Amino acid sequence: MSFTVYLTFDGDCEEAFDFYRSVFGGEFVVKQRFSDGPPEMAAVAKGEENRIMHVTLRVGDALLQGSDTAQGHASSYVRGNNFLISFTPASRTEADDAFQKLSVDGSVAMQMQETFWGSYFGMVTDKYGVQWMINCGQPQSA
Incomplete structure (x- = not known):
């Protein structure tokens, strides 16, 4: 069992994670865009295809994960409250x-x-x- 902090953004997830990588080092384990989702996934609004659906940055033994919001795929974005706890x-x-x-x-x-x-x-x-x-x-x- 493990817990991971999961951050959400409103279109600047990739920029934020590039920044975190420059600060902490590490490697991207996963970086998927909404356009990478399967056909059965609900359509993403025009202009949101390149937003990050999921990213994982491994720094040593730790994981930092995140995604952008997209219409119909996530709850409302509120800066400062944009995190979840991922339980495995x-x-x-x-x-x-x-x-x-x-x-x-x-x-x-x-x-x-x-x-x-x-x-x-x-x-x-x-x-x-x-x-x-x-x-x-x-x-x-x-």
Whole structure:
């Protein structure tokens, strides 16, 4: 199990992560644009195709992750509150348990489900306003 800080931006994610890389070093593990999504993904608004859908910067043993917002794909962007906590559980059972508990008196943005990137994933805001992503890479039989 692990926790990762996940930052959101309004069109300047790539610039911010290039800056963080210049500050901390490290290497990009993943950098995907909204245009890289599969056809079944909802259409991205014109002009948002090159925004960052997901980026991971590895610095030593740490990961910093982020994305840009896009119409219909993320909650409203608020500068200063533009972060989530990404929880990577050891199993689907642990993922479902954490998601259910975090959902009580909170709001679900995305139910736990299979994703095109191969994870079992969901998003929820807990009753304290903290945004969570649950991202389990375990196969369905796990």
